Amino acid sequence: LTYTKPVSDNQATLALSRGRLNGSALTDVRDIFVAGPGTGGASRIAFGRDGTLFMTTGGNGAQDPNSHAGKVLRLRDDGSVPPDNPFVGKPGYKPEIYSLGHRNSLGLAVHPGTGEVWQNENGPNGGDEINVIKPGANYGWPLVSYGRTYPGPRQSEQPWQPGFEQPVVFWVPSIAISGMAFYTGDRLPKWKGDVFVGGQRTGEIPNTGRLERILFNENMEELRRESLLVELRQRIRDVRQGPDGDLYLLTDADDGAVLRIEPAP
Numbered sequence: 001l002t003y004t005k006p007v008s009d010n011q012a013t014l015a016l017s018r019g020r021l022n023g024s025a026l027t028d029v030r031d032i033f034v035a036g037p038g039t040g041g042a043s044r045i046a047f048g049r050d051g052t053l054f055m056t057t058g059g060n061g062a063q064d065p066n067s068h069a070g071k072v073l074r075l076r077d078d079g080s081v082p083p084d085n086p087f088v089g090k091p092g093y094k095p096e097i098y099s100l101g102h103r104n105s106l107g108l109a110v111h112p113g114t115g116e117v118w119q120n121e122n123g124p125n126g127g128d129e130i131n132v133i134k135p136g137a138n139y140g141w142p143l144v145s146y147g148r149t150y151p152g153p154r155q156s157e158q159p160w161q162p163g164f165e166q167p168v169v170f171w172v173p174s175i176a177i178s179g180m181a182f183y184t185g186d187r188l189p190k191w192k193g194d195v196f197v198g199g200q201r202t203g204e205i206p207n208t209g210r211l212e213r214i215l216f217n218e219n220m221e222e223l224r225r226e227s228l229l230v231e232l233r234q235r236i237r238d239v240r241q242g243p244d245g246d247l248y249l250l251t252d253a254d255d256g257a258v259l260r261i262e263p264a265p
Contacts, residue, residue, distance in 0.1 A: 101138040
């Protein structure tokens with residue numbers, strides 16, 4: 001798990017910790033990686049097919065190669081650096097960095113067919129993204145974005161420039177994207193192969209959260225998207241496929257709940 005770790009009276013950073021679940025208790029908990037100062041924001045983790053662990057970070061410094069902030073990191077499960085990370089041995093680069101130029105990541109998942117790591121992140125007022133993470137790639141924040149700053153002006157005059165990776169899906173206005181799951185089950189066969197992400201609101205309008213379903217072709221190019229559960233007016237914080245093949249959602253509210261989507265009778 002990752003958490004916000006105090007490092008002084010007025011500063012904190014992100015830490016990756018490992019423990020063992022014994023019944024209902026978490027034991028033998030210890031930090032295996034602590035990011036550099038100034039690293040914060042949301043953090044998600046996922047294990048790749050090769051057993052390495054991917055960890056997202058936020059905070060200022062997304063374009064600074066000597067900062068852990070605004071990156072996707074790749075680590076071994078003991079917190080050490082895999083020797084084939086793209087910037088290992090490169091002066092001025094943190095060796096844990098796998099990709100850079102990210103704003104605030106709230107979803108991370110491994111594609112069940114290709115093994116690629118997919119990530120989603122919040123833009124400002126628009127420009128939420130789904131990205132396919134490539135080793136050593138730069139995803140542009142804050143230099144390029146499809147979003148606008150909160151006062152209204154565009155974040156960047158050009159939403160894309162050479163040298164930066166394009167998102168595979170983006171939203172304008174923002175949906176406050178969160179969570180991500182590839183559906184691989186048999187309980188909902190028409191959704192098999194689709195990607196699901198949570199949305200906490202549309203634009204700056206409260207009570208407009210929903211679940212987004214994105215349908216791709218065989219080349220993982222977007223065909224269409226569908227908004228689900230709009231009538232609930234709930235902030236969807238996470239979405240996961242359960243071992244039973246149903247979809248489970250986590251809502252973000254004082255009276256938040258775990259919701260289950262199952263086939264209609």
